[in-house]
Amino acid sequence: MAEFSATVYQNEYLPDGGTDVNAIVTITCVGAGVAGQTGAGDAGEIIIIDTSGSMGDLEMEQAKQAAQAALAEIVDGTYFAVVSGNGAAFLAYPHVRTGPGMVRMSPQTRAEASRAIAQLTSGGGTAIGTWLDLTGQLFYSVPQVIQRHAILLTDGENNEAPEVLDAAIGRAMGVYQVDCRGVGTSWKVEEIRRIATNLLGTVDIIPQPHQMSDQFRDIMRTSMARGVAEAELRVWTPQGAHILFVRQVSPTVEELTSRRRPINDLTGGYPTGAWADESRDYHVSVRLAAKALGQEQLAARVQLVIHEQVHAQGLVKAKWSADHSLTAPIDEQVAHYTGQTELAAMIQEGLAAKSAGDDATATQKLGRAVQLAEQTGNDEATAKLRKVVDVEDAETGTVRLKRSVERADEMALDTASTKTTRIRR
Amino acid sequence: MGAAGQPGAELEHDMSDAMATSLQTCPRCGEEVPDGANFCEACGTQLGEVTEQQAQTGLKVEGSESSPISRPTHLLTDTGEPATRRPCAECGGTVGEDLYCEQCGTKAPSEREHFRETPASWVAGVCDRGAKRTRNEDAIATVASEAPGERCVLVVLDGVSSSVDSDVASLAGARAARDVLRVPTGHGLGTPESREAAVRKALTDAAAAAQGAIVAHTASDTESPASATFTCVLVEAEPEGPVLWHANIGDSRAYWVPDTGPAVQLTRDDSAAEALIAAGMDAEEAHRSSQAHAITRWLGRDTEDVVPTIGRLPLIEDGWALVCSDGLWNYAPTPAEMADQVHAAGRAHPDDVEQVALALVQWAVQAGGHDNISVAIARMGARPVGETGSQTADPADPEE
Structure with a gap:
């Protein structure tokens, strides 16, 4: 207990x-x-894989392996399903047309699901709202599942109007949690963060396709530990x-x-x-x-x-x-987290200004971010900031924007902006 | 402790029993508490033999119409009222388990910081920390007959703030004194002289018992031993009518506030100011002097002079008997000013004596509340017509 x-x-x-x-x-x-094993009710996991046309052969192969790695972590007895998404959402596993859209994990269903994933092919657009809606319907089809979690993998920008996606997010809020991962650099951090934040999950970038399996394994392991x-x-x-x-x-x-x-x-x-x-x-x-x-x-x-x-x-x-x-x-903890919260805001606002071409604002905000990361001892933020700006003086927050920045580094800074560090107690 | 009578000796015995349990923990929060402590320092829960219910309602003594010299104590009965947490003093909301108001969040005072006794419909006491002090080192203890005006005891002790554990000591002292006086005083041969001698001995014994309790709650090696004032009023029905007896050591006061006519301060402070006045200084000047408030007599391990100054007043009118600490009278130093406040409180609460005592305490808090505030009052006779009739203007009121 x-x-x-x-x-x-x-x-x-x-x-x-x-x-x-x-x-x-x-x-x-x-x-x-362990999730679903405490007697309070069943747990359910849904793996959502982007199969839009933008997914190249390599990405597709790595995504399939990642999904299979996630399957391996799902504890036997847990309800699960696999959704493939492009311009619409499809139930890749289990192979049912009516009734409950999820099955209990077992060696047999794991093997079946793995084969179904292997047969996925890419093509079409990206309508994440439809993926979220199907995921919700699948969870609703098995009422005994009280703990609902999904992994969402995407590689591209959503083709739906923002309000269409927001409406789908609204329907999913309070129903299930989603951890989102973007592979490559064609997806929009702000868009995917909106999904993850509202659905009580995390967001991160997977810069290289071969890193997907480890990420999926970790996410699923963490989810399974949520008793x-x-x-x-x-x-x-x-x-x-x-x-x-x-x-x-x-x-x-x-x-x-x-x-x-x-x-x-x-x-x-x-x-x-x-x-x-x-x-x-x-x-x-x-x-x-x-x-x-x-x-x-x-x-x-x-x-x-x-x-x-x-x-x-x-x-x-x-x-x-x-x-x-x-x-x-001022209480040390309060001061620390007040600084970390401002740090997150400065990174996000600074990167937004940078992409809008407002270099003056970007320099000022990211400079403040460097200063806050230094003051609050957030080494991860400091390291990521240094890939985007040249730091002249961290103490005063004097920085210059780098001339050429890897898009992946900028996105990594953005997705990690809300991660905070603790102070020793 | 010198002149301890039989009740005092009993008390000592009780305490040594309590101390035999060497490791005491609070039944409510589990915190360790010192031996013999009356309250848990951590959560304010009342400990020991005296239950919360008793602290809130006091104890009743049955009729004393045929007082033998030694009255058996089994006639004392509890009121049997359920112990409930008082509503929030700020907003009237419910006070939660964590002692904060569930409505406005105000921290409820612990039982030691604010407690009340209403032993009968005509007698009540309120003891409060005030607004500025961190502890309540005042204490009250009361007892009263069910029948209005028949017999009551009002005890107030004001613990000296510079001394160690004076909050624990003052409460133990007040209760010890009350317990001596709980039993109606023997009348000896029934002559006025023998009656007076018996009452004087009882009041002296009460002070001695308070002294004994205070000393028992003071470590022998402490540099600033617990000390307290002692003021007591005893009202007893005598053949000629009710008589008020008062006894004091220090500067807690007793007043008689009749419904008509001037109020009188019954006790004389054992204070530097009074000493200066006695030496010939002008009263106003004496009260302004820097040491005016210093007391010249007190109870505690560091004194042996524990015989109270005793006085007697036959009550021929209706009115209020009042015992209070300087936390109240500082804001109404003259009898006339005090009478104004007592009458105002009485008019505001025509049906509830506890509310009258509470109103006086709240008035002192409003006035600054720099010290702890103790008020114990007894209503003698029916309320005057003006108190019940003038504001409600009820034409059917049978009172004339």
Whole structure:
């Protein structure tokens, strides 16, 4: 049985008249078990492979191998299906026309699915919205599957109008989670990130086709380790308080504020998807009415809830004090993640400005990103930034844009922008 | 502890029993607590023999119309009311398991930071941390007969803030004193002289018991031993009518606030200001002096002078008996100012004596709340017509 714990990092002291309370709440899960094996319900996995015409022979072969590597990781007994997508979506496996569109994994079904994948050929356009819709229908066809996860592989830009894709994303939200991978450099990071973010998954670039198998194996392994199918982060705030934002800040930055589902007048729920043995950090920022010096009050109760059961709770407090030495310090965790969140924004905004031809803005934003990566010790971001800009002085954020940048390096910087590092505790 | 009478000796015995359990943990949060502690420092849960219910409701004593000299204590009964967490003082919302209001988030005071006793419909006490201090080192303890005006005990101790554990010591002291006076005083041969001697001995024994409890809660090697003021009011029905007895050491005060006519401060502070006045200084000047608030007598391990100053007042009118710490009277130093506040609180809450005591505490918090605030009151006689009739203007009110 999974056990959750919550730890709160904050400076609870506010100066006279102070209103804003910031806290990092770390939620840790241990004993999650294996997806679909905890008795709570079945798990389902769907592998979505791009078979559009842009997939060359090499990409196609590597994609097939990657899908087969993923199959190997799916635990026997798990429901699964394989979808191939181009201008429309097709059920590549199981071979059914009606009824449940997923079957339980076994040595036999694994072998059948592997043969079906081997026979896939490429051709046609890219309509990712149709792929998402078919995936949803397949999950709906097996109601006993309560933990729903998919891997989506694509190599090109979506041919659908943005609102068509957004509508499909909207239909999938809350139904299943998707980890997205783009192979090559013809796909759009922003587009695929929109899918992954809304469907509680990750996004990354696979620059070389031969790297696909390892990536798929890792994704599936991680997914299979998520023994907790679904959990909700609940935030209670006192009457008259205002939530400035709720944001996951580790392992990646994910804005949750707008995903609030009202539970009651004072409490909102935010989706967190499935959990493995892992630890995630949330930044909660609340604005209160200032109280008199010496007063104490609760600014937020942050809970992890599964099936209406509270599994962990952290209390965010506010104490008003006239002692400057108490109120002045910013909590180390809060400062760190505030910097990391800005880092993600600076990278994304800087790259957007660069591709729009606004070199001045790009230089300024990416310079700030270099400075933040240095300050917060995010070595991965620093390394990726150095492939896009020449750094003159990391401390002041003085940079020059490189004359020629590998497209893959720019996309890798973009997809990794939301990854954060932790500070030692 | 010198002049401990029989009740004091019993008390010592009880405490040595409590101390025999060397490793005590809080039943609520599991935190380790010092031996003999009355509250868990971590979560504020009340510990030991006194239950939360008793702390909130006090104990009732049955009728004393035929008081023998030694009254058996089995006549004392609990009120049997369920112990529930009080609603949030700020917004009236429900206070959660984690002691924060589920509506407005205000931290609920621990039972030690704010507690109330309402032993009978005509007697109540409220003891509060105030707005500025980090601990509540005041303590109250009350007991009252069911029948209004028959018999009650109001005890207030004000723990000295510079001393160690004075919050624990003051509460133990207040309860020890109350327990001495819980049993109706023997009347000796029934003559006024013998009755007076018996009451004086009981009040002196009560102070001695408080002293004993405070000393028992103080480590012998501490540099700043716990110390506290002691003020007690005892109201007893005598053949000629109710009589108020008061006893004090230090500067917690007792007042008589009649419905009509001027209020009187019954106790004289054992303070530097009073000493200066006694030496001939002008009263206003004395109260302005820097050391005016320093007390000249107190209870604690560092003193042996624990005989209270005792006085007697036959109550011939209806009104309020009040015992309070300086956390209240600092904001109403003269009897007239105090009477204004008592009457205002009484008018605002014509049906609920606890609310009257609470209103006085809240008024002191509003006024600054620089110190801990203790208020214990007893209502003598029916409420005046003005208190129930003037605001509601109910023509059917039978009261005249």
